[in-house]
Amino acid sequence: MALFSSLDGLMESISDRPMTARDQSDRLPPGKLQLLVLRVLASGAMHGHGISRRLAALSSDWLQLEEGSLYPCLYRMEKRGWIESKPGVSENNRRARFYSLTGTGRKQLLADRESWRKFSSVVERVLKEA
Amino acid sequence: VWRSIWRWHLRRRRFSEEWEFHRELLSTELRAAGLNSKEVRQAVKRRLGPRSRWRRDALREIDGSWRDFLNALDLSGLAASCWFLPAMLALAIVLLLICDPFRARLLSSLVTQPREQVPLRRIVIVPADFARFTWSLLLCFEFMWLNDHRRSWRMAAYAVLVFVLLAAFGVAVWVAGIQLWIAIAWPSDMLQGVCILDFLFAYAGGCLLAAKWWRRDVSARCPVCLRRARAPIVRGSVTTCCSTRLKSSRYAPQATAFSPKTTGTGPSVKVQSSGKTWPPDAKPPRAR
Numbered sequence: 001m002a003l004f005s006s007l008d009g010l011m012e013s014i015s016d017r018p019m020t021a022r023d024q025s026d027r028l029p030p031g032k033l034q035l036l037v038l039r040v041l042a043s044g045a046m047h048g049h050g051i052s053r054r055l056a057a058l059s060s061d062w063l064q065l066e067e068g069s070l071y072p073c074l075y076r077m078e079k080r081g082w083i084e085s086k087p088g089v090s091e092n093n094r095r096a097r098f099y100s101l102t103g104t105g106r107k108q109l110l111a112d113r114e115s116w117r118k119f120s121s122v123v124e125r126v127l128k129e130a
Numbered sequence: 131v132w133r134s135i136w137r138w139h140l141r142r143r144r145f146s147e148e149w150e151f152h153r154e155l156l157s158t159e160l161r162a163a164g165l166n167s168k169e170v171r172q173a174v175k176r177r178l179g180p181r182s183r184w185r186r187d188a189l190r191e192i193d194g195s196w197r198d199f200l201n202a203l204d205l206s207g208l209a210a211s212c213w214f215l216p217a218m219l220a221l222a223i224v225l226l227l228i229c230d231p232f233r234a235r236l237l238s239s240l241v242t243q244p245r246e247q248v249p250l251r252r253i254v255i256v257p258a259d260f261a262r263f264t265w266s267l268l269l270c271f272e273f274m275w276l277n278d279h280r281r282s283w284r285m286a287a288y289a290v291l292v293f294v295l296l297a298a299f300g301v302a303v304w305v306a307g308i309q310l311w312i313a314i315a316w317p318s319d320m321l322q323g324v325c326i327l328d329f330l331f332a333y334a335g336g337c338l339l340a341a342k343w344w345r346r347d348v349s350a351r352c353p354v355c356l357r358r359a360r361a362p363i364v365r366g367s368v369t370t371c372c373s374t375r376l377k378s379s380r381y382a383p384q385a386t387a388f389s390p391k392t393t394g395t396g397p398s399v400k401v402q403s404s405g406k407t408w409p410p411d412a413k414p415p416r417a418r
Contacts (some may be wrong), residue, residue, distance in 0.1 A: 049152045066179030067156070071148060075191035092158075096151050097144070 033065070033073050034082075035116060038101065038109040041083060045100035047090060048074060074099055082108050134202035141194035145185055153178060212288055212356035215347065219295035226302050236305050261304030264334060265297040268341050275345065281353035288356055289348045296340055304333060 040046065040054045051074075052067040077083045082105035090096040101109070153174055160170045178184075189195045208214050227233045276289050307329055316322035350358050 047151070048148055049155045052152075066184075067152065067177055068149070068179040068181060068184035069187075071145060071184055072187035072191050075188050079191060090151070090155075092155070094151060094154075095147070097148055 031112075032116070033069070034077055035109070035112040036063075037070070037073060037077065038082065038105055038112065041099055041101045042106070042109060045086075045088075045098040047088075047096040047098050049096075051099070077105070080108075081105075131202070131204050131208065134204065135199070138194060138199055138202045141192045141198075142189060144192065145188045145194065149178075149181065149185070210358040212351070215292055216295055219292070219299055223295070223299050223302055226299070226306060230306050230309070232309050236302060236309065260330065261301040261333070264337050265300055268337060269293065269297065272341055272344065276348070279349070284356055285348065285351065285353045288351070289344075292347070293344055296344060300337060300340065307333070 036055060037051060040051050040058070043054075046054065048070055049067075052065065052070055055063060055065065074083065074085075078085055078099070081102060083099050084102050085097045085099050088096060088098045156174050156177060157170050160173050161167075165173060186195075189198075193201075227236065230236050272293060273290075276286060311322075311326055311329065316325075347358070352358075
């Protein structure tokens with residue numbers, strides 16, 4: 001009985017806490033983190049920590065990434081030429097690397113956005129009519 | 131190569147710097163929110179996730195992994211250098227001396243006791259300087275070959291140096307093998323005899339293969355720069371990668387008749403006396 005009660009408690013705590021990276025990795029479609037990062041960077045150059053803060057603020061802390069996962073994603077996008085990075089000085093006078101969108105990145109953002117809109121509208125239609 | 135390795139190092143450092151920066155800002159935020167240092171540490175770990183995993187993924191994206199380090203080393207370029215082979219052979223000899231617990235005896239049998247013999251009970255006597263004899267014999271044959279195929283004094287010096295190091299390594303391997311053979315407590319004389327005979331034949335075969343490999347290496351090198359040519363130009367009997375310099379060299383080929391036999395490790399371009407190239411679709415080599 002003690003085991004069951006502790007399991008119940010655990011389930012409650014899981015359902016109450018915000019979505020973690022492990023939860024969202026099952027739900028966030030692949031490649032959509034890149035779309036979110038592109039969108040965030042469209043508003044201006046930012047460092048990695050700034051991007052994760054902005055993502056958390058825009059999603060009202062619902063989308064909580066493991067912030068370390070941002071860096072492989074940023075490097076991948078940089079390799080593809082969607083973003084570029086430059087060394088700079090942060091608000092607390094520390095050396096940091098600032099990421100900004102390139103022309104290719106802007107085009108990619110538009111394309112990804114369109115594709116996401118189509119995908120979500122199709123899913124929505126199916127859910128309504130099924 | 132050094133520049134490539136330095137860039138690889140910078141790429142690796144980039145992730146660490148960004149991670150540290152992120153971690154410090156996060157810690158400052160959490161501390162400002164009223165968490166104590168233990169809670170801050172735990173929260174930072176939870177929010178950033180496993181460092182090793184993200185580091186591995188990130189380094190793979192920016193070509194900072196160990197595999198990329200090997201690429202940065204440009205091993206094929208290093209192996210093509212004329213210093214690579216002598217250095218490797220010298221290193222192998224030194225390693226053998228370091229690893230051998232009876233290194234003093236090994237050195238003395240290499241230098242001062244050439245006539246030491248190892249008795250093989252009741253079957254045969256195997257001289258410990260069998261290796262010396264084998265390598266001396268090979269040395270005579272290979273020097274005759276080198277005299278016929280000599281293309282420059284540099285090439286001859288390189289070939290002699292490599293062969294001498296190869297022979298020294300070969301003799302050291304033989305002596306170490308004999309030492310091992312003596313040290314083992316054999317259950318029977320027959321087994322001991324069979325093993326030494328096997329070792330002897332394997333060693334003789336290995337020496338022949340090493341000599342063949344040496345010839346191939348010498349043939350594949352450019353007589354001007356001594357590098358192993360990646361895209362060698364075969365001019366008559368000469369393989370080179372420095373076409374312009376070879377023209378002014380006294381070892382420039384006399385005959386440029388087409389010969390279907392190719393030498394070298396990479397794709398080759400054959401230049402005929404008519405100026406046509408072989409293979410037909412290959413571009414003629416451009417003078418530097």
